[in-house]
Amino acid sequence: MADKGKGDVLQGTLDMLVLKSLQLGPMHGWGITERLEVGSERVLQVGQGSLYPALYRLERQGYIASEWGLTGNNRQARYYKLTSAGRKRLAEERATWARMSRAVDLVLQMGDG
C-alpha cells in the first residue's frame, strides 16, 4: 500500500542514498537520516515513513544486513551494514544515476550554448 501513489522517482534514489550512507560504515536508522541530512547540507530530508520501509525492503532483498548493537551513549539500536550484494548494487545505481543526470543535464543545456 505504501509503495503506491508516492513519488516513485524518489524511491529508487532513496535506496541508493541509503546504500551510499552505509558505505561509510554500519549505522542505525537515526544515524542514516543524520548522515543524509549532513551530507546533503540539509537539502535532503528523509522521512521516517520512507526510511524504515526502505531499510526493511533492502534487507529483504539482501543488499543490507542488520543486527543489534550499542550506540556511543550505550543505547540499544539496530545497526545496518552493507552486504557485498549491496556494494555491487550501489555501484550499479551510481552508474545509472551518472548516466541519467548527464542525460538530463544535456537536455537542459540544449540551446543554452
Next chain:
Amino acid sequence: MRAPLRDIAWRLAGLFRRGRMERRLDDEMRFHLEMLAERYTNAGLPLAEARRRALAEFGGTERFKDAARDEYRSRLVDELGQDVRYAARVLRHNPGFTMAAALTFALGIGASTAVFSVVNSVLLRSLPYTDPDRLVVVWERHAGRGVERNVVAVDNFEAWRERSRSFAGMAGLVPLPATIAGAPNPERVIGAEVSPGYFKLLGVRPALGREFSAEEESGGGANVLVLSDAFWRSHFGADSSVLGRTLPIDGRAHTIVGVMPPTFEPPRFFWLSEQVFWRPFGPTESNRSWGRFLLVVARLEDGATIEAARREMAAVTDGLAREKSSNHGWSASVTTLESEITGEVRSPLLVLLGCVGLLLLMAIANVTNLTLALTRRRAHELAVRRAIGATSWRLVRQLVTQSAVVGALGGIIGAAVAVASVRGLIVLLPPEIPRADAIRVDGAVLTFMVIAAAGASLVVGLVSALRALPAGVATTLGETSGRSARRLRGGSLVTAEIALGLVLTVLAGLMVRTFVALRAVDVGFETDRVVAARVGLSGPRYSSPDARSAFFAGLLEQLRTTPGVQAAGLISTRPFGGAGPATTVADADARTVGDSLTADVRFADGEVFQALRIPLLAGGLFGARDRPDGSPRVVINEILARTLWPGGNPIGRRLRLEMFNGITPEVIGVVGDVHLRDVRTPPRPTAYLADATFPSEVRDLIVRGRGDVPALVATVRATVRGLDATVPVYETEALEMVIGRALARDRFTTMLLGGFALVALLLAGVGIYGVFAADVAERRKEIGIRVALGAPARGVVQLVMRRAANRALTGVAAGAIAALLAARGMKSMLFGVESTDPTSFLGVAVLLLLVAFVATLVPAVRASRVSPLVALRTD
C-alpha cells in the same frame, strides 16, 4: 535466483515470527523517537516538550508501522488467514451443508484413494528386481492353433539359450510341490526348480550364502537348496548357521546353500505361485521327453530391444522347426515379465480405478451443487460485501478457500475411509492378485489423496464462484425472489450426474450379467458333496511304482467300503486345480497327418468319473486290466472324439500321443466335456490315461459322499493316516469352494462395481433432489401466481417434472454414448454378454430415469402445495 528465495524466506520469517518483527519495529521506532527528542532537549527544550515535538514530527506511528510491516510480510498470506477464518465461520453457521459436503467429499476421495492404493502396489510400483523392464518371458507359440503363450520343451529351451544373442541370460523354471519329511507331521510345500543363474538374472542376491553355480545344473540339478526368508524363519528360527545343514525334500537330502532376503518377491505368474524354496533345474534325458512344461525368463542384452529379440527368436525357432518334426508349426513369443505378473488383473483394476474416478466426479458435482445453493442463500451478503469494495478476485478466493476447507475436512475423513476400505479390499481381494501383500497406504497413495482433495476443492470453488458471482451487485441487491421463468440453476449438474451415474451403473450391470452367466456355466462335473484332497507319497518306501499303486489301491478300497462314501477315485490334477500336461495327439492309424492337435492329458482311474459325475457317453472306463505292465488305454472326451473321428466310432481306435516319446493307446471310452482350467475357458480336447498304468507319487483324491462335507474330509484324513501316518494330505477342500475361488476375481469386480453403482445412484438422486428443491424454493412466488391464477396442482407438478425430464433425457443420451465407449474398454472382462448389451443399457436407462423421477417428485409435490398467498407477499 537466490534473491527471490531469500525474499520468500524473509516474508515467511515475518509471518511466523510476527511477534519478533513487531517488537523490532517498536524498538527501532522508540529509539528513533528518543533520538529526535534528544535533538530538541539538546537545543534547550524541556523534556516533555521535546517528546511532544518528536512525536509530531515523526507523524502517525501506526501509519509508519503499517508501511514498514508491508515490507516484511505478504499481504496475500495475511488475507489467506482472514479467508480461512471467514470460511470456518460460514461453515460453522451452516452445519448441515458442511456435514453433507464433507461426507460426500470423504466418500469420493476415500473410495478412489483405496482403489488407487491397490492399483499402485499391484500395477504401478515397479517390480523389485534390477532393471525390471529388461526382464522378459519367452514362450513357445503355435499360431496355427491360436496358442500365443505356451510353456517350453526342455530341448528347445537349451537350443534357444545356445543360439540367441539378444539375451544376457535365460533361465528355465518349473514349480516343484514337495514333501518335507519330518516328525510328527510331514509337510507339503511348494518351491521351484530354477536354472542356476536365475537369481543373478533377476538382479537379486541371497541374504545368506550363495545362489546355484553353473556346475549344479548337471544331472538334473544338484541336491542343494536356497530357502525363502519366511521358510528360514519359520523352520530354522532365522538361525544364520543354517548353511550346510540338510533338509529332506521328497526323501532326498538337500544341502542348504543360501537364504533369500525378506524383500525378495519371487515372480508369480502362469503356474508359478508362492515359493518357499528353490533347487537347481537341469536338463536330463528324462525331462527332455516330458514335452512342454518349462517357464522361461530372460534378461534382454544391453541395447537389445524386445522387438529385436522377437525377430531373432523367430529366426531361431524357424531353424528348430525345420530340424525337428515335433517343432512343426511352433515359433516363439516374447512378453515382458511385468505384463505376465500383472497382465490378468490389469484391466479389471484399471476399470475399477476409472469407475471410482467417475464416482469422485459425481461427488465433486454434488458438492458444487451444495456450495452453489449455499452461495445463493448468501447472495445478498456477497453483494453487500462487493458494494463496499471487495473485489471479485477476493470473493473468488474466499469461495475457493471455503471449498478448500471443506476439501480438507473431507480429505481427513476420506483418509480414514481409505485406510478402512484398504483393509476391507485386501480381505475381499481374489487370492491370485499378484503382490497383494504389498498393498498399503504409502507416500504415493497419500500424494494421490492430497491431489484428489485439492483438485476437487479447486474445481468446486472455481465452478461455484464463477456461477454464483457474475450476478451483478445491483441486480442482487435489488433482487426479490420474484424472478419468473428463468433458466434452471444447476441444470447441467443434473445432466452430468445422470450421465455419470448411467456409465457406472451400465458397467456394473454388464459385470453382474457376466457373473450370472459365469455362475450358469455347466462345467461338466458336479461339485456338491465332493471333497478333493492331494495325497503325496515320498521316500524310499514308495520308490517303486508297485508300492505307489499298492498304496493308492488300498486307500481307495478302504474308502469305498466306508459308510457315507459313494465313490472315490484318483486324478492327476483336479478340475480347476491348475494347469496340467498337454501333448500333441493324432489318430494313430491315419495315413496323412492333418493339422496337429493339442490335448490336455490327465491320469485317472475309472471311478473318478463317477465321483465327479462326468457322464460316460460310449464304451467303458479303466478297470483291472490297466496295470503298470499293461498296454496303455485311453478315455477321451467328446470334443477329441468328434475332432479326430467325426461321425465314426472311436472305441477300439488308437490315439497317438507325443508324450513319453510317442505312445498309441487304445480308445476304450468317451466321456463328457469338462472345464478343466476355469469357468471361462471352454472345454478342450482331453485324453485320460489310466493312472494304474502310469503310477505317480502325487494324486488328487476325489471322494463323493452322501452326508455333509466336513465329516467326509475327516473320513478322508483318518483313512490316509490309518494306512500310513507319514503320508501328507493337503489342499483338502470341498469342490464347491474350488468353483467359488475360480470366480473370486469376477466376484470381486462385480461386488465393487455394484457398490460403486449403488453409491452413484444415491449421489445422483441426492444431487437431483438438491437442484430441484432449490429451484422450487426460489420459484415459490412464480408458482404462487400460477396457483392464484387457477393452475391445477397437476399442472404445477408437471411444470417441475418437465424441466427434470428434459435434463434427465439429455443425461441418459450423453451417458449412454459414454457408457458404450467405456464398456468397450472392459470387453475382455465380459462373459456371455456383449459390451453393447441392450438389456443392460435399457434397464439402466429406465433405472436412472426412475431415480430422477423420484428425486424430483418430492420438490414437485411440494411446489403444488404452494399457497397462492405467497404471490401477494413480499420478502
